[in-house]
Amino acid sequence: MKNRIITFLIYILSGVLYLIGPHTIFKVCSAKEMVMTCHWSVQAETGLGILLLLTGVFYLFAKGKEAKIFLSLQTIGSYVVGILIPAFLIGGCKSKDMACQSLTYPSLYLISILGILYSIGNLVFFHLAKKAESLQETS
Amino acid sequence: MGRKKKGNIHYGHIIYRNLKRRISRTFLLSAFLFFMVFMIFSFTSILNSMREGLDSTVKRTGADILLVPKDYFSSVKDALFLGIPSTVYFDSSLEEKVAKEEGVEKVSSQMFLATIYNSPCCDEAVQIIAYHPESDFLIQPWIEKQLKREIPDGEIVAGSKLSYKKGDTAMFFGKKFPVAGKLKETGMGYDNTVFLNFNTAEELLKEPVVKNYLAIGNKKEVVSLITVKVDKKADIQKVVRALQDKYEKDNVSIETSGKLMEDTRHALKQYTTYFTFVEIILVAFTFESLLSFFIITMSERKKEYGIIKSLGGSTFKILSITIGEAAAIGIIGSLAGSFLSILILTLFRNFILLHLKLPYLRQSFSDLMLLTVFCTGLSVLTGVFAAILSSAAIQRKETYTLIRENE
Amino acid sequence: MLELKDITKYYKHSVNTFPAVDHANLLVKKQDFIAVTGPSGSGKSTLFHIMTGLLRPSEGSIFLDGTPSFLTRQISFIMQGQNLLTNFTIEDNLYFPLYLAGIKGNYRLRAKEVLELVGLTNTIASYPDRLSGGELRRISIARALMNNPGIIIADEPTSNLDTDNAIKVMELFKTINEEGTAIVISTHDERFLPYSKSIYRMDRGKLSLL
Numbered sequence: 153m154k155n156r157i158i159t160f161l162i163y164i165l166s167g168v169l170y171l172i173g174p175h176t177i178f179k180v181c182s183a184k185e186m187v188m189t190c191h192w193s194v195q196a197e198t199g200l201g202i203l204l205l206l207t208g209v210f211y212l213f214a215k216g217k218e219a220k221i222f223l224s225l226q227t228i229g230s231y232v233v234g235i236l237i238p239a240f241l242i243g244g245c246k247s248k249d250m251a252c253q254s255l256t257y258p259s260l261y262l263i264s265i266l267g268i269l270y271s272i273g274n275l276v277f278f279h280l281a282k283k284a285e286s287l288q289e290t291s
Numbered sequence: 292m293g294r295k296k297k298g299n300i301h302y303g304h305i306i307y308r309n310l311k312r313r314i315s316r317t318f319l320l321s322a323f324l325f326f327m328v329f330m331i332f333s334f335t336s337i338l339n340s341m342r343e344g345l346d347s348t349v350k351r352t353g354a355d356i357l358l359v360p361k362d363y364f365s366s367v368k369d370a371l372f373l374g375i376p377s378t379v380y381f382d383s384s385l386e387e388k389v390a391k392e393e394g395v396e397k398v399s400s401q402m403f404l405a406t407i408y409n410s411p412c413c414d415e416a417v418q419i420i421a422y423h424p425e426s427d428f429l430i431q432p433w434i435e436k437q438l439k440r441e442i443p444d445g446e447i448v449a450g451s452k453l454s455y456k457k458g459d460t461a462m463f464f465g466k467k468f469p470v471a472g473k474l475k476e477t478g479m480g481y482d483n484t485v486f487l488n489f490n491t492a493e494e495l496l497k498e499p500v501v502k503n504y505l506a507i508g509n510k511k512e513v514v515s516l517i518t519v520k521v522d523k524k525a526d527i528q529k530v531v532r533a534l535q536d537k538y539e540k541d542n543v544s545i546e547t548s549g550k551l552m553e554d555t556r557h558a559l560k561q562y563t564t565y566f567t568f569v570e571i572i573l574v575a576f577t578f579e580s581l582l583s584f585f586i587i588t589m590s591e592r593k594k595e596y597g598i599i600k601s602l603g604g605s606t607f608k609i610l611s612i613t614i615g616e617a618a619a620i621g622i623i624g625s626l627a628g629s630f631l632s633i634l635i636l637t638l639f640r641n642f643i644l645l646h647l648k649l650p651y652l653r654q655s656f657s658d659l660m661l662l663t664v665f666c667t668g669l670s671v672l673t674g675v676f677a678a679i680l681s682s683a684a685i686q687r688k689e690t691y692t693l694i695r696e697n698e
Numbered sequence: 699m700l701e702l703k704d705i706t707k708y709y710k711h712s713v714n715t716f717p718a719v720d721h722a723n724l725l726v727k728k729q730d731f732i733a734v735t736g737p738s739g740s741g742k743s744t745l746f747h748i749m750t751g752l753l754r755p756s757e758g759s760i761f762l763d764g765t766p767s768f769l770t771r772q773i774s775f776i777m778q779g780q781n782l783l784t785n786f787t788i789e790d791n792l793y794f795p796l797y798l799a800g801i802k803g804n805y806r807l808r809a810k811e812v813l814e815l816v817g818l819t820n821t822i823a824s825y826p827d828r829l830s831g832g833e834l835r836r837i838s839i840a841r842a843l844m845n846n847p848g849i850i851i852a853d854e855p856t857s858n859l860d861t862d863n864a865i866k867v868m869e870l871f872k873t874i875n876e877e878g879t880a881i882v883i884s885t886h887d888e889r890f891l892p893y894s895k896s897i898y899r900m901d902r903g904k905l906s907l908l
Contacts, residue, residue, distance in 0.1 A: 248454075249645055254642040254645060255639070261638050262635065265634065287823065298793070298808075299801075300794065601751075601752055602794055603795060604798040605798075
């Protein structure tokens with residue numbers, strides 16, 4: 153139960169940050185005057201945010217360990233894509249001092265890296281639990 | 292795993308089990324140390340970086356005396372330290388006059404130009420520094436070391452922070468310049484700078500847009516900075532005073548290079564004082580929090596210690612278990628804190644540099660590892676000391692009392 | 699052989715000092731089965747805690763095989779109440795005394811043996827909070843047997859147990875005693891006195907053979 157709730161909260165929180173972060177706390181430049189590359193990166197990240205929110209909800213109601221394992225694996229993939237979009241796939245401004253490069257993208261990278269680490273920890277947790285169960289059976 | 296087949300338990304397993312079964316407690320204690328280490332690691336990294344940047348600038352300055360246009364001393368300082376582009380100039384004939392003064396060994400000059408840019412996102416505000424490769428003793432030795440040659444006419448060398456690579460073509464004031472090379476990071480304004488020789492600069496100055504932008508008018512020979520190397524036997528302060536008496540009335544500021552760095556040194560000293568004070572408060576607060584926590588939880592563990600004693604456990608063995616747990620918590624908190632600090636300082640490097648107006652923020656891998664080891668040691672000692680103090684009361688009690696006290 | 703000579707323990711109560719144990723003498727030989735009985739507050743628990751090193755006597759000495767001793771590998775103690783470490787599995791609890799004594803080696807077989815003896819082999823990977831009072835008491839006995847002690851000292855081993863479990867525990871002691879281990883128990887339940895070979899009575903701190 154604990155694992156279910158904590159994981160749900162983490163995925164939801166990262167989804168919300170992906171969704172609204174680039175428009176609020178770690179804003180990119182406004183697209184009103186000129187639509188720049190960072191605008192498109194952020195749009196793509198918004199889509200990923202929605203995906204993360206959905207994953208969080210699925211995890212909360214997932215039955216069985218296998219379902220949770222696969223959802224964790226899938227979320228790692230989402231976080232990786234969350235890094236690839238601003239870093240390679242779409243990109244942003246050339247200047248490292250611009251808001252997208254100095255604040256927005258590093259914030260998204262941080263959320264992704266922490267999310268990946270948590271998901272890996274989750275997988276390790278399931279693996280160890282499975283091991284302990286089989287040990288108990290053989291004892 | 293192997294342990295189950297070994298048919299016994301060992302010290303590490305006991306520590307692991309105690310921490311795992313009380314995961315909330317372990318997490319909470321680690322969190323205290325995590326926060327402490329994160330702050331200390333971050334502050335110390337920033338301070339070390341500032342010191343390295345200042346040392347780097349001091350080494351590179353090379354010159355004993357600097358002559359700049361009056362009222363532009365701080366612009367030149369910002370260009371050299373922070374890489375904030377500026378355009379500064381005065382008559383170059385002063386260079387010859389200064390070279391003839393008593394006590395002056397070498398003289399060289401540089402020109403500072405800030406580029407204009409069309410759109411903030413796509414072009415970078417860049418400092419251009421022009422210099423004489425044949426006489427310069429400030430920049431030339433360092434560029435030659437990296438490039439293994441002089442800058443050819445018509446070409447530029449880019450500082451480390453700029454997006455240009457060797458072989459690229461840069462455009463300034465509508466003119467194209469092939470990039471002859473890219474320099475390593477220095478921690479000073481040179482990282483945001485493009486270097487070219489005076490021949491290239493003269494061609495650039497002929498461009499009408501540059502003439503208008505600089506409002507040079509008909510001035511043919513202009514420089515921004517004259518650097519002076521004083522004779523080894525001469526007294527620098529004497530030479531400075533002599534130059535000031537002669538040329539300050541020509542709207543020229545004459546200062547030692549030490550003065551240039553005075554403000555930065557002062558800022559660094561202030562930062563160090565503030566950070567050290569905060570770090571001491573942090574460690575004291577964390578220690579006190581851990582001590583309180585250990586004392587409170589020690590009561591609920593009295594029976595546990597009593598049972599261990601009744602099974603033949605010595606006072607030393609119980610203490611070693613307590614210390615082992617505290618050390619493990621210290622390591623967990625410290626590694627997490629160090630890792631997050633490195634992650635944040637790496638990812639948000641530019642943001643921190645911009646907002647704290649730091650010239651430099653980078654530490655070598657070995658420095659980071661050393662700092663991690665230091666923070667881990669501090670974290671472990673804090674936890675272990677708190678654990679020892681809190682268990683002192685328990686050690687003196689009789690086993691029977693320990694078991695029965697909570698019943 | 700365990701010998702208690704003139705063991706006395708004083709306690710202070712307001713301004714008066716009184717002996718909880720008053721010059722007690724006891725000799726435990728190989729394969730003895732001694733029961734110490736007496737009303738509550740007679741000093742039985744205090745005597746037992748002194749015998750096993752949990753309390754220091756005010757006067758007197760304890761000898762094990764002729765040498766002054768306190769708690770050694772030769773003596774295992776089963777305390778009253780629940781005395782397993784809750785952070786560890788039953789298996790880990792069995793190994794704990796060995797770890798504390800610095801005994802290395804693989805004792806898995808021995809762990810299975812003692813659990814079989816007490817009839818709880820299926821609990822090896824469980825935690826103490828999953829077991830009943832009777833099961834915990836039997837695991838305590840199993841733990842006491844791990845390093846083949848010469849003497850087992852048990853303070854009120856049947857307290858808080860229903861009749862069935864109490865009988866199981868006493869039968870276990872009988873089996874262990876027949877296999878060569880000396881047993882010393884304290885009990886105020888006279889139903890179990892016939893299990894022992896000699897009975898002592900504790901009354902207001904004074905120990906006497908019945």
